[in-house]
Amino acid sequence: MQCIKKLATVVSILSFLLVVKATEAAESPIILSQNILQEKLKDPNYWSNLCYLQQQAGQYEAALAACEQAISLKTRNPLYWADHAGVLLKLKKYPEAIVSADRALQFDKKTSLALSYKCMALNALNRNEDALDICNQALKVDGNWGKESPRLAWVHRGVILTQQDEYAQAMIAFDRSLLLEPKDSLTLAYKCYLFNKIEQHEQAIASCNQALAGNGNWGDKSQTFALANRAMAYTKINEFTVAIADYDKLLTLDxxxxxxxxxxxxxxxxxxxxxxxxxxxxxxxxxxxxxxxxxxxxxxxxxxxxxxxxxxxxxxxxxxxxxxxxxxxxxxxxxxxxxxxxxxxxxxxxxxxxxxAVGMRTDYAEAWSNRSVALWHLQQYPEAMASTEKAIALNAGFAPAWFNRGRIWSKQQQYRNALIAYSKSLAIQPNNYEGWANYSVVLWHLQQYPAALASTDRAIALNMNAYEGWYNRGLVLTSMARHQDALKAYNRAIKINPQSAEAMTGKGLVLAKMQRYPQAIAALQVALKLNPNQSLAKATLKVVMQEQGKEKGSQE
Structure with a gap:
């Protein structure tokens, strides 16, 4: 019995020891992880790496706090200060970024990363000459780049040179950046932007395509920067549908x-x-x-x-x-x-x-053309004509200048000259319904009625609500003695513009020709109510009243 008791005691002791060991084994990972965490919290590299990762994730406030923790543990480390400057750049705190970069340079003048960030901050503050000097210095010393590379200074050197219109040197800078990272999206997008600047739009599109297919590093930009520049390039080469598609993509993103x-x-x-x-x-x-x-x-x-x-x-x-x-x-x-x-x-x-406008830009054809319109209204015809000549000299393919020239000639009853001007305008811009309407009036004055009628048809086909087209059609048809058709045309013109005394006068005139005197009188009276100074309405009304009086007299 005693042996059994002793064995039981031994088993009990062993069991206790196993429980103790098991408990220690269960607690040891917790104790270990706490120790590791304490060590990490005291390790400035941990905070430096955390700062970088949070910056990459776009968590800039958290990154800033992590950078500051690293600096508090190792104040004289230039890369920690440089990283701090980089985060401040992301937060658009440019003066503070310069201060942090300068602190880094106090500890090591060859910290190229700090110089690059200082260059970028100065550029953001429009201190471009200073910024360029600092970027050049970063590349010259080629010192400590931290987790970055000289690509950073090259691409921003290119940006500054582009802003200073030093396009050839900017292109060299972007190409140097791409030698270090051929698929860098940001550099390729800036190169696309530069190609647009120098009017090489096909190359711009190719660079933007490469940027969008690149490594996804956009710096302080995003893919919308490439989309915007590609859309601009497509616009410049008149690929408008593709440009709109790019703008649609861009606006979906932002x-x-x-x-x-x-x-x-x-x-x-x-x-x-x-x-x-x-x-x-x-x-x-x-x-x-x-x-x-x-x-x-x-x-x-x-x-x-x-x-x-x-x-x-x-x-x-x-x-x-x-x-x-x-x-x-x-x-x-x-x-x-x-x-x-x-x-x-x-x-x-x-x-x-x-x-x-023309004082600011003497090469602005549209402004010269519009100047002629003001002068035409002011009845200063020689000056108006001179303005159209200036517009045409600048851009012989600018249809409105020829159109305005036609109006000036027409106003001076120089109808054959007007016909030539309108013809040139319509050859350039055949879908201008106002041009066809005005052309028909000149042909009407020249008594070329079939051609005038065809011109009103072109105007109306282009714009069914073209008042001028319907009114001029009525005018031409009246001269062709097609009174019923003329009446329909005038009625359409009046429907479009009920306040037109001219269209109402035309209606009264054609009704008079059809000997529908009461209706003619009513229409002419409305015309005079709309414009008491309508001379044709006055004269026609007087004649119609006389004719109606004669008709009544003969009936009696």
Whole structure:
């Protein structure tokens, strides 16, 4: 029995020891992990690596805190200060980034990473000369680059040189960057941007394609930068449908990109999709009311829809805006402003505005053409003709200048000269319904009635609601003694513009020719109510009243 008891005691002791060992084994990973964590928290490299990883993940505030923890543990490490500067750049805290870079350089003047970040911060502050010097210094010393490489300094050297219009040197810088990382998306996108600057748009498209297929490193940009530049290149080579597709992709990624909305508006405008263009410009303005390019585009679309007062306001907003313009700069806003004022009947003010435009850009054919319109309205025909000549000399293919030249000749009853001018305008722009309508009037004056009628048909085919087309059709048909058809044409013109005293006079005249005197008198009286100074209506009414009196007398 004692042996059994002793054995039981031994087993019990062994069991206890096993339980103790098992407990220790269960607790030891916890104790170990706590010890490791404590060691990590005291290791500046841990915090430095965490800073880098959080920065790569776009968690900049957390990255900044991690960098500062690394610095607190090892204050004199230049790379920790350089990384700190890099995070501050991401947060757009440029002066603070420069201070951190300078701290790094205090500890090691050959810290190329710190020099590169300082270059980038100075560039962001528009201190481009200083920035270029610092980037050059980073490459010259070729010191410690941390987790980066000289690619960083080369690409930003290229950016600064591009901004300074040193395009050849910028291209060399981008190519040096690509030697180090051939698939770097950011460098390829900047190279695309540079190709657009030097009007090599096919090469721009190729570079943007490479950027989008690259390594996905966009720096402080994103793939929208490549999409925007590719869309711009497609626009320049008149590949408008593809450009719109790129803008659609871009705006799907960033619906608040006001520059993309304006760029899309410009392409839609070139495609004569004016309602859509206006919508795109208005989306841009809603996001950034001070964006001059969008405001002037909106002004142009308002002019096209004859909302002249609103157009002038939009152009004024463009002039007071941020100064970001398209090809003709601020001259475009003064030109469109002039169009709005002329449309509103303020011819002197309109002339003053387009004079500002041609004063800013003497090579601006459209502004010279619009100047002729103001002068035409002011009956200053020689000066108006001179303006059209200037516009045509600058751009012989600018249809509106030929159109305006035709109007000036027509106003001076120089119909054969007017016919030549309108013919040239329509050869360039055959879908201009106003051109065909005006052409028909000149042919009517020359008594070429079948050709005049064909011209009104072209105008109406292009725009069924073209008042001028229907009115001129009535005029021609009256001269051809096709009174019933003329009456139908005048009725269509009146339906489109019920306030037209001229169309109502034409109706009265053709009714009189059809000897429908009571109806003729009624129409002519309406015409005079609309315009008491309508001389043809007055004269016709007098004749019709006499004829009606004779008819009554003969019946008695």
């Amino acid at each position: 619906a608040n990109d006001y520059q993309a909305w304006a760029g899309q508006g410009l392409v839609l405008q070139k495609l004569n999709r004016y309602a859509e263009a206006r919508t795109s410009y208005e989306r841009s303005v809603a996001i950034n009311p001070k964006y001059s390019l969008a405001q002037v585009g909106r002004c142009a679309m308002l002019n096209r829809s004859k909302q002249y007062e609103e157009a002038v306001k939009a152009c004024d907003a463009a002039i007071a805006g941020d100064g970001m313009w398209h090809d003709f700069g601020a001259a475009q806003a003064w030109n469109e402003r002039g169009v709005g004022l002329i449309g509103a009947g303020k011819y002197e003010d309109g002339l003053a505005s387009v004079n500002r």
